[in-house]
Amino acid sequence: MAESSSSAAGPSQPAAPxxxxxxxxxxxxxPNFRFRLPSRNxxxxxxxxxxxxxxxxxxxxxxxxxxxxxxxLVAHLAKEPLPVEQMRRKLTVYLxxxxxxxxxxxxxxxxxYVKPVLVxxxxxxxxxxxxxxxxxxxxxxxxxxxLRRKNGESSSVVEEVGAEQVVAxxxxxxxxxxxxxxxxxxxxGRHTWKEYVRGLHEGWLGPLDPLPSPTAPEEVPTxxxxxxxxxxxxxxxxxxxxxEQEKPDTEKEEKPSKAAGPTAAYISPxxxxxxxxxxxxxxxxxxxxxxxxxxxxxFLNTPKRMYRYLTQRYLAEDVGREVAGIVLATSARxxxxxxxxxxxxxxxxASIDPTxxxxxxxxxxxxxxxxxxxxxxxxxxxxxxxxxxxxSVHKESSFEQSEREWLDDVVLDPRIASRxxxxxxxxxxxxxxxxxxxxxxxxxxxxxxxxxxFWQRMWIKYGYGEDEETLRRKPIWGKIxxxxx
Numbered sequence: 001m002a003e004s005s006s007s008a009a010g011p012s013q014p015a016a017p018x019x020x021x022x023x024x025x026x027x028x029x030x031p032n033f034r035f036r037l038p039s040r041n042x043x044x045x046x047x048x049x050x051x052x053x054x055x056x057x058x059x060x061x062x063x064x065x066x067x068x069x070x071x072x073l074v075a076h077l078a079k080e081p082l083p084v085e086q087m088r089r090k091l092t093v094y095l096x097x098x099x100x101x102x103x104x105x106x107x108x109x110x111x112x113y114v115k116p117v118l119v120x121x122x123x124x125x126x127x128x129x130x131x132x133x134x135x136x137x138x139x140x141x142x143x144x145x146x147l148r149r150k151n152g153e154s155s156s157v158v159e160e161v162g163a164e165q166v167v168a169x170x171x172x173x174x175x176x177x178x179x180x181x182x183x184x185x186x187x188x189g190r191h192t193w194k195e196y197v198r199g200l201h202e203g204w205l206g207p208l209d210p211l212p213s214p215t216a217p218e219e220v221p222t223x224x225x226x227x228x229x230x231x232x233x234x235x236x237x238x239x240x241x242x243x244e245q246e247k248p249d250t251e252k253e254e255k256p257s258k259a260a261g262p263t264a265a266y267i268s269p270x271x272x273x274x275x276x277x278x279x280x281x282x283x284x285x286x287x288x289x290x291x292x293x294x295x296x297x298x299f300l301n302t303p304k305r306m307y308r309y310l311t312q313r314y315l316a317e318d319v320g321r322e323v324a325g326i327v328l329a330t331s332a333r334x335x336x337x338x339x340x341x342x343x344x345x346x347x348x349x350a351s352i353d354p355t356x357x358x359x360x361x362x363x364x365x366x367x368x369x370x371x372x373x374x375x376x377x378x379x380x381x382x383x384x385x386x387x388x389x390x391x392s393v394h395k396e397s398s399f400e401q402s403e404r405e406w407l408d409d410v411v412l413d414p415r416i417a418s419r420x421x422x423x424x425x426x427x428x429x430x431x432x433x434x435x436x437x438x439x440x441x442x443x444x445x446x447x448x449x450x451x452x453x454f455w456q457r458m459w460i461k462y463g464y465g466e467d468e469e470t471l472r473r474k475p476i477w478g479k480i481x482x483x484x485x
Contacts, residue, residue: 055310062313067113069437070320071120073429074327076444078122082179087171088124089179091326094140094196095188096130098295099406100390103131109293110188113319121327125186133406134262136195137202141266144203151280155208182329183286184423189293190382191389195405196288197378198269201416205275206266269411277415287332287423289322290381296388324433326423335377335420376417379410 021032038046082088095110097103110127118125128143130136149155159165187193267275294315296305308315325331393406425433435441442448452460452467459465466474 052310059310059313063316065437066313066316067116067320069433070117070324072436072443073324073433074117074121076446077327078120079443079445085176086179087176088122089181089183090124090126091118091184091186093125093127093186093188094130094136094192095127096136096192096195097132098189098293098389099191099393100297101295103129105295106188106293109295113316114186114188114291114323117320117323117327123327130192130195132262133191133404134195136192137199137265137405138263140196140199141203141206142263144200145206145208148203148208148278148280153208153278153280157209182332184326184329185286185288186291186323186326187288188291189295190290190385191406192293193290193382194408194410197410197412198265198405200285200420201269201272201411201413202265202267204278204281204416205272205413211264211266269408272411272413272416275413281419283419284421285419287326287329287421289326289423291319291322292382292385294385294388297390301388321425321433324429325425328425328429329423330429331426332421332423335417335422337376376410376412377422378412378417378420 018032025032037043093110093114095103095106098105106129128136128139130139145155146159149157149159185196187196292315294308296308389406432441432444439448456465460467
């Protein structure tokens with residue numbers, strides 16, 4: 001039986017000999033590479049890393065395309081000739097450190113999303129920065145008060161002559177003027193926007209002179225002090241009490257220095273309705289635009305932060321559209337009184353009725369009341385960003401401050417809110433941006449250049465090649481007499 005079973009199984013097959021290796025690899029001393037599929041763990045690793053890298057590369061490519069689209073939309077402004085006696089049109093950029101973080105994050109956001117569009121249009125800009133809560137509000141109100149004094153309003157404040165005043169006076173004497181055209185304010189972030197609106201009201205409705213500081217209460221002597229004094233009024237103690245000035249310096253240094261806060265507000269939001277309008281108040285303000293600045297902290301918010309890191313193309317599209325609107329300055333509309341109409345499209349630029357503004361100057365200021373709470377567009381714009389602020393914002397600050405611009409609701413006065421305008425893209429500019437995105441159109445007045453192959457771009461960027469534009473500008477030297485070429 002054993003023989004029959006063994007014969008049925010048959011003789012065992014010998015193992016196949018290994019395939020000979022590549023002779024070229026063998027002569028170089030390299031091992032015999034066997035190409036095979038990776039294991040399960042390596043497949044998981046390559047899938048995750050490859051998906052992340054592919055998503056990141058796609059997002060950055062689309063982000064560059066979105067920024068290039070808005071830069072090409074405004075690039076024709078940089079090629080317009082400007083007379084030698086005129087200065088370039090200037091915008092004002094307001095940015096502040098986000099709640100719970102430093103100013104560097106806000107600067108990086110400005111350089112990455114806002115500055116490329118401004119540089120493409122060759123526009124000048126002034127940056128107003130705030131390192132802590134209240135700085136932007138104080139700077140905005142201070143600049144408005146300077147403008148009111150410059151326009152002829154009387155004030156007892158003597159302004160210090162700084163470098164900006166000297167430069168402005170020198171340009172005026174030479175005959176240099178600003179380029180005619182609309183200016184504007186570009187506000188980055190919800191927290192900066194609330195301070196900007198607060199400073200706008202304070203500058204136009206507040207007084208020009210600072211409020212008098214409260215006097216310190218007089219010291220009332222204690223009963224112990226009366227007991228220690230003699231009949232002649234002198235102290236019974238032979239040693240005179242040491243004053244604050246006679247204390248040693250070591251005791252003064254031991255006291256912790258309190259961080260000085262921003263300049264106190266000249267007017268409270270509760271006093272807006274009773275404040276009178278200044279005679280130099282314009283019929284309408286320069287256009288402004290709030291720019292989104294999403295910023296979230298915390299380890300538990302890592303999934304949301306990762307998603308935003310991989311979808312920066314959407315932020316570049318939104319910010320580029322807002323910045324292009326204020327750079328072109330072809331259309332503007334007043335802010336909506338009702339937040340439900342904030343997303344409605346406005347085809348033509350709407351100007352504010354000067355008749356109603358002039359009539360409001362003659363009426364009694366007490367007849368004005370604040371707008372309905374949280375119904376105006378200025379109050380609700382970028383409001384979703386407040387939910388992501390760090391919890392440290394709700395703690396008490398190191399300096400005494402009765403008002404918190406970041407936490408308090410935005411209070412508007414109808415006389416100031418009706419004069420605010422928001423810059424928007426016109427219908428023609430929107431259509432042209434879509435044609436630029438589909439590569440049907442290029443910079444206004446120019447033709448799109450021929451695309452350069454990938455290998456040539458890499459050779460120009462990392463090798464020794466030069467593009468055609470550089471070669472065209474390169475001077476060609478002819479044969480010089482007496483020298484061999």
